[in-house]
Amino acid sequence: MAAIHSSSLSSSFKQTKATQLGGFQPLDRVHLQSKALNFSRRRCNVKPLNAEPKRNDSIVPSAATLFSPHVVEVVEKVEVEDYEELAKDLENASPLEIMDKALAKFGDEIAIAFSGAEDVALIEYAHLTGRPYRVFSLDTGRLNPETYKFFDEVEKHYGIRIEYMFPDAVEVQALVRTKGLFSFYEDGHQECCRVRKVKPLRRALKGLRAWITGQRKDQSPGTRSEVPVVQVDPVFEGLDGGAGSLVKWNPVANMKGNDIWNFLRAMNVPVNSLHAKGYISIGCEPCTRPVLPGQHEREGRWWWEDAKAKECGLHKGNIKEENLNGNGSVHVNGAIPEADLFTNQSVVNLSRPGIENLLKLENRKESWLVVLYAPWCQFCQGMEGSYVELADKLVGSGVKVAKFRADGEEKAFAQQELQLGSFPTILFFPKHSSRPVKYTSEKRDVDSLMAFVNALQ
Numbered sequence: 001m002a003a004i005h006s007s008s009l010s011s012s013f014k015q016t017k018a019t020q021l022g023g024f025q026p027l028d029r030v031h032l033q034s035k036a037l038n039f040s041r042r043r044c045n046v047k048p049l050n051a052e053p054k055r056n057d058s059i060v061p062s063a064a065t066l067f068s069p070h071v072v073e074v075v076e077k078v079e080v081e082d083y084e085e086l087a088k089d090l091e092n093a094s095p096l097e098i099m100d101k102a103l104a105k106f107g108d109e110i111a112i113a114f115s116g117a118e119d120v121a122l123i124e125y126a127h128l129t130g131r132p133y134r135v136f137s138l139d140t141g142r143l144n145p146e147t148y149k150f151f152d153e154v155e156k157h158y159g160i161r162i163e164y165m166f167p168d169a170v171e172v173q174a175l176v177r178t179k180g181l182f183s184f185y186e187d188g189h190q191e192c193c194r195v196r197k198v199k200p201l202r203r204a205l206k207g208l209r210a211w212i213t214g215q216r217k218d219q220s221p222g223t224r225s226e227v228p229v230v231q232v233d234p235v236f237e238g239l240d241g242g243a244g245s246l247v248k249w250n251p252v253a254n255m256k257g258n259d260i261w262n263f264l265r266a267m268n269v270p271v272n273s274l275h276a277k278g279y280i281s282i283g284c285e286p287c288t289r290p291v292l293p294g295q296h297e298r299e300g301r302w303w304w305e306d307a308k309a310k311e312c313g314l315h316k317g318n319i320k321e322e323n324l325n326g327n328g329s330v331h332v333n334g335a336i337p338e339a340d341l342f343t344n345q346s347v348v349n350l351s352r353p354g355i356e357n358l359l360k361l362e363n364r365k366e367s368w369l370v371v372l373y374a375p376w377c378q379f380c381q382g383m384e385g386s387y388v389e390l391a392d393k394l395v396g397s398g399v400k401v402a403k404f405r406a407d408g409e410e411k412a413f414a415q416q417e418l419q420l421g422s423f424p425t426i427l428f429f430p431k432h433s434s435r436p437v438k439y440t441s442e443k444r445d446v447d448s449l450m451a452f453v454n455a456l457q
Helices: 083-089 095-109 120-129 145-158 169-179 190-205 257-266 273-277 352-360 378-393 408-417 446-456
Strands: 040-045 072-077 110-113 135-138 163-165 210-212 230-232 247-249 347-349 367-373 399-405 425-429 437-439
Touching: 083 230, 095 110, 095 120, 095 210, 095 247, 110 120, 120 145, 120 257, 135 190, 145 273, 163 190, 169 190, 190 378, 347 378, 352 367, 352 408, 367 378, 367 446, 378 399, 378 446, 399 408, 425 446, 437 446
Parallel strands: 110 135, 110 210, 135 163, 210 247, 347 399, 367 399
Antiparallel strands: 040 072, 230 247, 367 425, 425 437
């Protein structure tokens, strides 16, 4: 899914800043312990860009907006913020106050994630602040017709243009060709959601420093009961890359579902017509159904799976350790729903004997770049796109690109023989050296990996 929406600009908003895509620096941590966010912000003084009132084909298909030709770069140091302390200070604040705080703090470097359900309340709160705001949504290609109609109604009601993100067409095509249109009913929804939702979201968030979600504590007792009103995002990365580079705001975390609906009715806000048909939590058409009276709202999502694991991956940080197996993946009806990574014809899949042979060779005909990974690792998932792109670029260069799954029974071997410390670990096997060289940087974008390869060839 690919493209984001620019939200409404008030008349007092004189300048728009260009959103810039940042480097990707994942770390091997499932739970982020950092309390504070500390980064240097690059400000750009640009000429105003007037947003068009309606969508057209000129929308840039990425998280970035257009650059003005006249740019003056100024480096400004941003103060350290303790977001755990801020969450405590705002625990009893109203959603409007929390929204105003978020928009004031991050300006056009923050955006509202809009799913097409009752989180339209977020847009209404943003509108009430009188501040400029941005809204984006993930178009999976499998939403209900009513949801698409609702998107259009919301744009017209607020005079905004939603920034849509779409999945990568090649990845969707490969998934459907190999596993069919409805594989998620058999082996869990994580693989489809990763392709259609998580990866597009990751692209969108790389152009931001903060995002706003409609998570509420009462939405999912198994995964959202402790959602704070603001936090350092435990899963995704922002513009600067690396852990702690993105802030996640949840202004309605403490509201009940009934309170949301009372607010929407009082403000005469447009709502998705599916709600009147028994749909409460709304996602993709094949994975969403109405709920019966007395059922919890999340029972209408992925109804064939374990109720404790009902997250698509957008808010995977909510899933607690007791709901994970030893490898860090969620149990669903007794099965482990993990899709393999780096599944590309340019990436060689090494078996245990294969990598043992690679270790023994002292005079190789070609150099090898190998990633030691685990499919459940969110940081391995995060670098998948850059690693596959690098593999395609290195075809015919004399460097083979490969992967070796190093979790489970292979973990002890990888730790002893392959320098595995954490996932992912990247090794380069030079032509005329038996000892592999470990890549120590946390920068896993294409350019950084290519520089590592070129330095050792």
